[in-house]
Amino acid sequence: MKFDLKKDGKRLFVVCLASVIMALNIKSFVRTGGLYPGGATGLALLIQRSASMFLHVAIPYSVVNIILNAIPVYIGFRFIGKKFTLYSCVTILLTGFLTDIIPGYVITYDTLLISIFGGLINGFVISMCLIVNATTGGTDFIAIFLSQKKGIDSWNLIFGLNAVILAIAGILFGWDKALYSIIFQYTSTQVLHLLYTKYQQQTLFIVTNRAWDVYEAISKVSHHGATIMNGEGPYEHEERQVVYSVVSRSESKEVIEAIQKTDSHAFINAVKTEHLAGKFYFKPNE
Incomplete structure (x- = not known):
């Protein structure tokens, strides 16, 4: 892998900034609203809350997030690109670490506002990473892999897969948060479609x-x-x-x-x- 100081320095800055915003979004919007944003993030939160409620065990977000991203990272390294995967790993690790240590700041308790604005921020952060050839991890790797291999814009397919996570969350913790999470995920997907157009x-x-x-x-x-x-x-x-x-x-x-x-x-x-x-x-x- 060859590195260009100016180009790769810009990529590193963007993925670090995206990690900070993503962590703040999780702490200030997602957790305040009790939402499940889909992908590895949503599944990690679902596992965390399930362990806390049913097993009375507190599992760090970063640990669950890293485990869930193991296979997607392999897919990225094997089929997408080595530097692409490297910068994605920086995003995954930094987001998990910051989510565990930074304090949450409640902006609003209105779940509908949290769903809309949290989704906007989530889609913006994912787009930031994708534009500089990185991802926030999880299903983003799978979406890009399918887009490259099948020549299709697969983000709506990933939205469908995320609906399965939301259905499980609805069964375990109540349907109101799961339904609000669909608004969050739909808003995020639409922002992503608007800002990231490589596979369109x-x-x-x-x-x-x-x-x-x-x-x-x-x-x-x-x-x-x-x-x-x-x-x-x-x-x-x-x-x-x-x-x-x-x-x-x-x-x-x-x-x-x-x-x-x-x-x-x-x-x-x-x-x-x-x-x-x-x-x-x-x-x-x-």
Whole structure:
């Protein structure tokens, strides 16, 4: 693994900041509201509360969280990327340690407000980590693994898996907190969809007279290919070329800017891609 002082220093700062915010969110929102946020965090809290209530044993959050992340960390190291997994481990360990030692500060006792704003913060923190190629651990590893292997945006699938954790929490501790936790998890997932778009695709239709140059601009920025089709402008009955390409939403803005620099007269239509089958290039995680 090669390290760049500026780039990796920025990543380290972001994951440490994210760990602090995540720990504060757990102590000030999640635990105050008695919520179960899903993933390894929610399962760790569920195990903690079950041990405390039924066995009268206090288990440190960090210990449970590390154990639950053992298999996801292996998946990340084996299939996603070594540096990606390293920085994720920093987040997991630091979040667990801070959650155990920092004091909780109650902002509100309103469970609905806790569910909404706690979910917003949770989704924001996860997005912070993913943008710099790291995760908060747990099901994030699984979601990225599925996204890379299957070419799908799998966060909604993870939301479904988290519903199982919430169902168990509802059976053990009451359905009101479990139902509020669904609001928390849904809010978090929507923020994640909004801020992290690497595994979402966008289809570009570009009408141009410089099709080959446009293709090279797309390829240079995104490493994606394109299909060039011939067409006709019905108003002036002049021949036009249409470049068809699919790119990641996270890079579409940069691609469109490159196209406009190449051909300032190009007509560009960007359409959200709902489903994609076949090979699609994803920039590998380090």
